[in-house]
Amino acid sequence: xxxxxxxxxxxxxxxxxxxxxxxxxxxxxxxxxxxxxxxxxxxxxxxxxxxxxxxxxxxxxxxxxxxxxxxxxxxxxxxxxxxxxxxxxxxxxxxxxxxxxxxxxxxxxxxxxxxxxxxxxxxxxxxxxxxxxxxxxxxxxxxxxxxxxxxxxxxxxxxxxxxxxxxxxxxxxxxxxxxxxxxxxxxxxxxxxxxxxxxxxxxxxxxxxxxxxxxxxxxxxxxxxxxxxxxxxxxxxxxxxxxxxxxxxxxxxxxxxxxxxxxxxxxxxxxxxxxxxxxxxxxxxxxxxxxxxxxxxxxxxxxxxxxxxxxxxxxxxxxxxxxxxxxxxxxxxxxxxxxxxxxx
Ligand code: F6P
Numbered sequence: 649x650x651x652x653x654x655x656x657x658x659x660x661x662x663x664x665x666x667x668x669x670x671x672x673x674x675x676x677x678x679x680x681x682x683x684x685x686x687x688x689x690x691x692x693x694x695x696x697x698x699x700x701x702x703x704x705x706x707x708x709x710x711x712x713x714x715x716x717x718x719x720x721x722x723x724x725x726x727x728x729x730x731x732x733x734x735x736x737x738x739x740x741x742x743x744x745x746x747x748x749x750x751x752x753x754x755x756x757x758x759x760x761x762x763x764x765x766x767x768x769x770x771x772x773x774x775x776x777x778x779x780x781x782x783x784x785x786x787x788x789x790x791x792x793x794x795x796x797x798x799x800x801x802x803x804x805x806x807x808x809x810x811x812x813x814x815x816x817x818x819x820x821x822x823x824x825x826x827x828x829x830x831x832x833x834x835x836x837x838x839x840x841x842x843x844x845x846x847x848x849x850x851x852x853x854x855x856x857x858x859x860x861x862x863x864x865x866x867x868x869x870x871x872x873x874x875x876x877x878x879x880x881x882x883x884x885x886x887x888x889x890x891x892x893x894x895x896x897x898x899x900x901x902x903x904x905x906x907x908x909x910x911x912x913x914x915x916x917x918x919x920x921x922x923x924x925x926x927x928x929x930x931x932x933x934x935x936x937x938x939x940x941x942x943x944x945x946x947x948x949x950x951x952x953x954x955x956x957x958x959x960x961x962x963x964x965x966x967x968x969x970x971x972x973x974x975x976x977x978x979x980x981x982x983x984x985x986x987x988x989x990x991x992x
Contacts, residue, residue: 649680649681650679650681650948651744652745653683653684653697653737653744654668655684655686655692656668656716656749657718657721657749657750658718658753658772659774660712660713661774662712662774662785662790662930663936663937664713664714664748665705665715666710666785666929666934667785667938668684669705669941670937670941670945671944672701672702672705674941678949682700686717687718688749689756692733692736692737693723709938710929720752720890722752725890743766744767744948744953745757745767746768746769746944747769747770748769748770748772750771750772751773751778754769754969757969758969758970761954761969762954767953767969768944768952768954768955769955769956771785771956771972772784772785772786773787774789775787775818776823776977777818777821779973779976780967780971781957781958781960781967785937786929786933788929788933788936789928789933790816790817790828790925791823793923794814794828794924795831797828797832797923798814798831798832798834798865798867801865806863810863810914810915811853811864811865811915812864813900813915813917814866814868814900815869815917815920816828816867816924817925818839818872819840819896820840821869821871821976822838822872825838826839828867829987830986830990834865835852835865835991836864836865837991838869838872838899839871839979840872840873842984843872843874843878844873845874846907849907850911853913857911870896870900872903883898884897897919897921901919939957943957943964944957955969956972
């Protein structure tokens with residue numbers, strides 16, 4: 649019987665369980681066995697796994713997190729991990745593997761495919777910055793959470809005549825900031841793609857206050873950087889993960905302090921953090937994740953190795969992992985232009 653492994657890697661996001669459920673349900677119809685690998689690539693290195701049945705995935709569709717656990721393990725960092733992965737793949741008699749993840753997890757999947765392993769991918773990240781697909785699941789939920797937060801901050805900002813700075817996730821790309829900023833009516837949005845000038849930010853806020861609006865909302869992506877130090881994002885700690893990424897966070901505090909200092913307007917900062925990744929997925933993400941999961945099993949059935957399920961327009965298609973991991977998908981100028989119409 650065909651045996652498919654499935655794993656979830658990288659930062660979690662709402663919708664992972666919906667993909668796992670769809671994989672197991674479609675695999676069962678095709679007569680495949682599904683083995684869940686625990687904790688991302690670590691599950692294959694340490695041989696931590698469980699057989700997934702209809703029972704194990706019952707009731708998980710609306711649940712956040714991942715029943716398989718996740719990690720940022722990079723098996724190519726240490727030769728003994730790489731060897732263990734190959735050994736366990738063979739010992740577990742895996743015929744194929746479905747890797748659910750973002751640029752790092754799918755980068756590993758691509759390399760395994762190049763070495764002849766039968767791997768397919770499913771695109772996941774709240775940041776929505778993966779290439780090859782129009783949208784990753786988890787993003788819509790993160791935008792909904794950030795938008796709700798902005799709405800709530802609006803009323804208190806207005807009551808106190810304050811500037812509210814909201815820091816949202818987005819390491820390399822400002823999709824969450826741009827979308828939640830547009831949806832929440834932000835007065836300024838700062839994203840990694842466009843290094844910011846604080847004097848320009850303050851001019852926009854003052855212009856707004858001059859026309860009688862004595863409160864403002866500034867949305868900042870965690871990876872946004874000032875023009876004086878482009879690309880040097882504010883780190884919350886010096887720790888680096890197995891893929892070489894530092895933990896970001898704190899740019900909002902800097903922006904908030906400077907706005908208060910330069911404008912004299914009372915300012916408060918909210919860092920949304922992991923609240924954006926937790927809890928139940930939106931209906932949109934549940935549907936997208938389900939479509940990706942079904943498609944991934946059908947990619948296995950068709951032998952589409954080295955491919956990733958992707959959304960193009962409103963169709964789910966298969967695209968090469970090499971294309972999906974070649975370059976990050978950044979916020980396009982046209983979308984940002986729409987956001988800018990409402991600045992200041
Ligand atoms: O990759 C998704 C993401 O949420 C980024 O936006 C963020 O920088 C990072 O993960 C946070 O990672 P961690 O869960 O390790 O704090």
